[in-house]
Amino acid sequence: xxxIIELNNVTKRFGGITALNKASLKVxxxxxxxxxxxxxxxxxxxxxxxxxxxxxxxxxIFIRGKKINAWNALKARESGIETVFQDRxxxxxxxxxxxxxxxxxxxxxxxxxxxxxxxxxxxxxxREIGFTSKLINAESPVGNLSxxxxxxxxxxxxxxxxxELIVLDxxxxxxxxxxxxxxxxxxxxxxxxxxxVLFIGxxxxxxxxxxxxxxxxxxxxxxxxxxxxxxxxxxxLMKIMRDTIGTH
Amino acid sequence: xxxxxxxxxxxxxxxxxxxxxIGYFVLLMVIFLIGAPEAWIRPNLHQSVFVMMPTxxxxxxxxxxxxxxxxxxxxxxxxxxxxxxxFALLVKNGVDPAxxxxxxxxxxxxxxxxxxxxxxxxxxxSLVASLGVLFLLRGVILLLSNSRSITIMEVENHWxxxxxVGNFYGFPMQIFWAAIFVIFCYYFFNKHxxxxxxxxxxxxxxxxxxxxxxxxxxxIKAFMFVGVGAAIGGIFTTMxxxxxxxxxxxxxxxxxxxxxFVGGTPYWGGLxxxxxxxxxxxxxxxxxxxxxxxxxxxEWRQFFNGLIxxxxxxGHRLHGERVR
Numbered sequence: 191x192x193x194i195i196e197l198n199n200v201t202k203r204f205g206g207i208t209a210l211n212k213a214s215l216k217v218x219x220x221x222x223x224x225x226x227x228x229x230x231x232x233x234x235x236x237x238x239x240x241x242x243x244x245x246x247x248x249x250x251i252f253i254r255g256k257k258i259n260a261w262n263a264l265k266a267r268e269s270g271i272e273t274v275f276q277d278r279x280x281x282x283x284x285x286x287x288x289x290x291x292x293x294x295x296x297x298x299x300x301x302x303x304x305x306x307x308x309x310x311x312x313x314x315x316x317r318e319i320g321f322t323s324k325l326i327n328a329e330s331p332v333g334n335l336s337x338x339x340x341x342x343x344x345x346x347x348x349x350x351x352x353x354e355l356i357v358l359d360x361x362x363x364x365x366x367x368x369x370x371x372x373x374x375x376x377x378x379x380x381x382x383x384x385x386x387v388l389f390i391g392x393x394x395x396x397x398x399x400x401x402x403x404x405x406x407x408x409x410x411x412x413x414x415x416x417x418x419x420x421x422x423x424x425x426x427l428m429k430i431m432r433d434t435i436g437t438h
Numbered sequence: 439x440x441x442x443x444x445x446x447x448x449x450x451x452x453x454x455x456x457x458x459x460i461g462y463f464v465l466l467m468v469i470f471l472i473g474a475p476e477a478w479i480r481p482n483l484h485q486s487v488f489v490m491m492p493t494x495x496x497x498x499x500x501x502x503x504x505x506x507x508x509x510x511x512x513x514x515x516x517x518x519x520x521x522x523x524x525f526a527l528l529v530k531n532g533v534d535p536a537x538x539x540x541x542x543x544x545x546x547x548x549x550x551x552x553x554x555x556x557x558x559x560x561x562x563x564s565l566v567a568s569l570g571v572l573f574l575l576r577g578v579i580l581l582l583s584n585s586r587s588i589t590i591m592e593v594e595n596h597w598x599x600x601x602x603v604g605n606f607y608g609f610p611m612q613i614f615w616a617a618i619f620v621i622f623c624y625y626f627f628n629k630h631x632x633x634x635x636x637x638x639x640x641x642x643x644x645x646x647x648x649x650x651x652x653x654x655x656x657x658i659k660a661f662m663f664v665g666v667g668a669a670i671g672g673i674f675t676t677m678x679x680x681x682x683x684x685x686x687x688x689x690x691x692x693x694x695x696x697x698x699f700v701g702g703t704p705y706w707g708g709l710x711x712x713x714x715x716x717x718x719x720x721x722x723x724x725x726x727x728x729x730x731x732x733x734x735x736x737e738w739r740q741f742f743n744g745l746i747x748x749x750x751x752x753g754h755r756l757h758g759e760r761v762r
Contacts (some may be wrong), residue, residue, distance in 0.1 A: 243648055264650035279648040281641035282752070282761050283708040292638055293649035301631040329448040333761025 192219045193255060194355045194386050195240065195271065200249030209235040209290055211410040214247065217355055220384040222377060224401030226394060226427075228435060232410040233390050234276065237359050240388070241273045242266035267294060271354035276360045278344040282333035287312035289332050303397045315346040320372065338369035345376055355386045362396055374400055378383045394431070398424035454757045455702030456714035462700070462750060463717040466724060474732035483731040487723045489678075493671045494719045497694040498701070499623045500660075500667035502715045503633065505698055507660045508640035508707030509564040513553050514668040514694070516575035518687030521669030523579055526588040526682035533597045544668045549575070550665025554658035558671040572691070578686050588682040603677045612674055619670075624712045636660055641708030648660035696743060697722045700750040706760050721746060 196216040196253040202209050209232050217223050227233050238244045240251075242263040248309045251258045255280055266273075273279070280289050290312050312328035319342045327334070332343060341361065348356045358377070362370045377387050377400050391397045397404070398418075404427060406414040416436045450457075471478050474689050497514060503513055525542035529535050553571050557564045603612050627633035638646040639656045647653050671690070676682045701718025703710040725746060729739045 225699070241648075242650070263648060264652070267650045273648070275645075275648055277644070279642075279645040280706065281638045281645050283641045284637055288634060288638070293635075293651045295631055295634060297631060302625070303631060303634060305629060321598070326443045327444055329452075331448075331761065332453050344601060371495050405605070 193217070193252065194219055195269075196252040196255075197236075197240060197250065198250045199245075200236075200239055200246045200251070202239055203247050204246055210239065210412050213407070213410065213412050215240070215405060215412060217386050217388055219354070219386060220381065221402045222381050222387040222389060222400055224397035224404045225388060225390045225407060226392070226404060226431065227399055227407035229392070230409075231407045231435075233407055234371075235410070236357065236407060237273070237357055237388070237390060240266075241271055241357055249403035264293070267351070268354075271357065272348035272351050273357040274341070274344045274348055274359065274361055276363065278340050279342055280332050280343060283331060284327045285331055286316065286326070286335075286343055287328040289343050290315060290328075290350060292347070294351060295394070311350060312346070315350055316342075318349070319346050337364050338366060341365060341369065341373070345373070349376075353385065355388065356380055357388045357390075360388045360392070362391065362393065370396070394428055397423050398427055404433055406434055421426075453711075455704070455709070455754060456711040456717075458710070458754055459700060459702040459714040459721070459750070459758060461718040462746070462753065463720050463724075466721055466728075469726050470724070470732065477728075477731045477733070480731070483727065486727045486731075488613055488718075489610060490723045490727065491719055492610075492612040493675050494690065494694060494697060494723060495616045495716065496667045496674065497690055498672035498697040498715050498719050499620065499712060500664040501635055501694060501698045502701070502703050502710040502712060503627060504660045504664050505703050506627075506640045506707060506710030507575060507636045507657050508643065509557065509657055509660065510705075511550075511553065511564060511568045511661060511664050512691060512695075513568040513571035513575060514664050515548070515687045515691035516572050516579065516671035517546050517549045517665050517668040518690065519579050519682075519684065520549060520575055521665075522672035522676040522682050522686060523588075523684075524674055525673045526590050529590045529593060530540075530588055535593050536598050538719055539598060539602075541675060542673045543666055546665035546667075546669025546672075547662045548665070549667075550662035551658060553556075553665070556663025557661070558657050576688070582691075583682075583684045583685050587684065590676070590682070591680050593677055593680065603674055612678070618654045620712065620716055627710065627712050632656075632659065637708055637710070639707075640710075658689065660677060664701075693722050693726070693743075696747050699719060700747055702750075702754055702757075704754065704760070708760075718750075721750075 193216045199212040200210055201212055213236055215236065225233055235244065239246050240259050242265055245261055251261050258265065271426055281292065287308050291308050295432050296307050298304060309328045316326065316328060332340060335343065361373050365373065377389065380387050389397060389401055404416050405412055414430060416430060451468065463493060477483060482514060522540040524545045525538045525755060528538040528541060553568060556562060557567050562728065602615060635651050636658045638651060639653050643653045675686065697718040698715060700721050701711065702714035725742050730736060
């Protein structure tokens with residue numbers, strides 16, 4: 191199977207604190223990887239390094255087998271990696287359409303924006319995601335939306351850009367049951383179209399349900415990896431997690 | 439019905455601040471008209487305003503971009519003089535004024551880039567750092583020029599003079615260029631990647647960074663644009679008066695800032711309005727000149743400028759607080 195992305199022995203420090211210590215992780219085409227670990231295990235740092243927000247102090251990053259130098263967020267997006275960040279990475283005073291196309295605007299020559307095309311696409315995406323309120327259209331400001339609707343905007347952005355790998359950082363936090371189900375449906379759709387998902391969560395049941403493979407992170411290190419085929423219940427995963435965390 | 443409501447509310451979200459400042463402008467005109475109709479109908483009142491407005495527009499509109507990006511700059515009032523000095527000195531030394539114009543604008547951009555880089559790279563407060571640069575550059579100008587002005591009558595015979603600041607059948611050309619500048623900036627702010635990125639960066643720079651926008655580069659470019667605007671304003675004024683003054687620009691510092699905020703651009707970043715700023719400039723310019731025109735003493739100017747800033751802030755407050 192082709193690797194979409196591979197991190198090899200990546201270390202990241204903040205001041206004197208080592209947030210990631212020689213962590214290695216790969217995601218292959220069409221798989222859903224669940225990244226789990228306690229608070230402070232380094233999940234967010236790992237994700238932000240993977241998607242180019244942080245640059246690693248040591249270690250290598252490979253995209254489809256090719257080593258990448260000077261990794262950054264723009265390069266990650268151009269390589270087909272889209273992220274739904276924990277904080278959703280929205281600009282609340284701006285419209286939905288501006289948020290969906292943030293950083294990847296549809297452009298005419300000389301950098302002018304294809305506004306009509308963007309609005310048309312954004313309205314289509316809003317319907318696809320299933321915003322319920324009729325009061326919402328592409329030009330509504332994001333600040334007027336509920337938490338679930340904002341998550342919808344962040345997901346719409348990832349859908350539009352047809353990413354090969356979608357990284358979801360705690361996507362079900364603060365969502366209703368109905369909204370959580372929508373996120374799961376989205377992940378299954380992505381998988382069906384043979385694209386990949388990296389799913390980060392601390393609700394182990396959520397992660398268990400949708401992942402093909404689990405990666406357990408503890409104190410900045412990848413301490414265990416296991417395929418879903420090798421276990422049969424979320425309780426079993428929980429036990430493995432308890433046994434590995436804090437023992438290395 | 440609900441859809442109509444949503445379009446209406448989106449319209450007000452986008453344009454409410456500009457409409458607010460247009461409202462203030464109209465109100466001010468009505469007050470002048472009622473208070474001093476005989477002064478109002480004299481064309482020379484409006485002529486004086488229209489002479490003052492272009493310079494203020496070149497200074498104010500780029501500040502809207504910068505404030506929307508979440509930063510502020512005070513040093514533009516000195517950049518204005520530095521660019522004018524470079525222009526006047528080169529003209530005096532026989533360089534072609536067209537080349538001097540380009541070099542003067544380039545000077546403004548370079549100063550903007552330096553100020554922006556200083557603030558962004560060292561994470562300085564833009565208010566305090568640009569205050570420092572404001573004094574520093576003014577000092578440099580006073581030292582270099584020995585506090586002497588430079589007269590450049592020779593520009594009058596060059597082709598750029600009638601083109602840029604000449605009279606076209608009684609119409610001052612600088613108004614034409616200021617109008618072109620406004621139209622350009624309107625599209626640049628609202629329909630161009632540069633303006634859109636500025637709004638994202640000023641709204642939430644962490645989000646913008648996560649989406650791959652180079653936040654520092656966007657901010658430095660906004661500072662450069664302020665430098666360019668200041669340079670154009672300074673050079674135009676120098677050409678109109680045929681004279682470079684070492685103290686020039688200082689008087690515009692607070693007026694241009696006032697025009698930005700009276701114009702409806704909020705101080706917190708992420709939002710801005712070009713049209714609003716044009717009317718903000720109109721309000722400030724009419725206050726400066728209108729008070730005198732209706733026969734009140736100059737002392738009232740500052741009082742009313744202060745009053746209008748406070749009233750404008752209170753009015754724009756009605757439009758809503760920052761959403762997060």
